[in-house]
Amino acid sequence: MFKDMEIIGQFNLGFIITKLKSDLFIIDQHATDEKYNFEMLQQNTVLKGQRLIVPQSLNLPAISETVLMENLEIFRKNGFDFLIDEDAQVMQRVKLVSLPTSKNWTFGPSDIEELIFMLSDSPGIMCRPSRVRQMFASRACRKSVMVGTALNTSEIKKLLLHMEEIEQPWNCPHGRPTMRHLANLDMVSQD
Numbered sequence: 001m002f003k004d005m006e007i008i009g010q011f012n013l014g015f016i017i018t019k020l021k022s023d024l025f026i027i028d029q030h031a032t033d034e035k036y037n038f039e040m041l042q043q044n045t046v047l048k049g050q051r052l053i054v055p056q057s058l059n060l061p062a063i064s065e066t067v068l069m070e071n072l073e074i075f076r077k078n079g080f081d082f083l084i085d086e087d088a089q090v091m092q093r094v095k096l097v098s099l100p101t102s103k104n105w106t107f108g109p110s111d112i113e114e115l116i117f118m119l120s121d122s123p124g125i126m127c128r129p130s131r132v133r134q135m136f137a138s139r140a141c142r143k144s145v146m147v148g149t150a151l152n153t154s155e156i157k158k159l160l161l162h163m164e165e166i167e168q169p170w171n172c173p174h175g176r177p178t179m180r181h182l183a184n185l186d187m188v189s190q191d
Helices: 029-044 062-070 072-077 109-121 130-142 153-165
Strands: 006-011 015-020 023-028 049-057 081-084 094-102 179-184
Touching (some): 006 153, 015 029, 015 153, 023 029, 029 130, 029 153, 062 072, 062 094, 062 109, 109 130
Antiparallel strands (some): 006 015, 023 179
């Protein structure tokens, strides 16, 4: 219902005051923009892989090999690539040929193990290793509207519409709430 909110204004160059029916809300402009930017990075970023000179054996247990082989596309979107030899012995079927790198972030076998664990619970569902999430959170923070930035009505409206687009707009990736309920005007005394 963010698109239906009436914009009251900006407070202290860091917060937006809105009204929905008789309820007043305060929205953290930085946390809100950060959450949207983070979700867009999560959805749309395909990490580039750095090819290894020599393929690396992973010696994964049979169940882990199977999970990995059934979710190759998710691993590729995360920047990992593998050579698969289905005729090889179990625990020798998968070799790592490419690792994701991004500026000063590098990833490795522990990130593969984490992805396998996540995909064991939710096969086929796009997920990211926690270190990739940390990298995206850091990038989202740096590119978001900062506290101290004056916003005009159209910029505020854009932030509200972005909140409408994402599934869980309630907290930034670092856990800070994006908004709080201030008051219900019907409950405020008229005295």
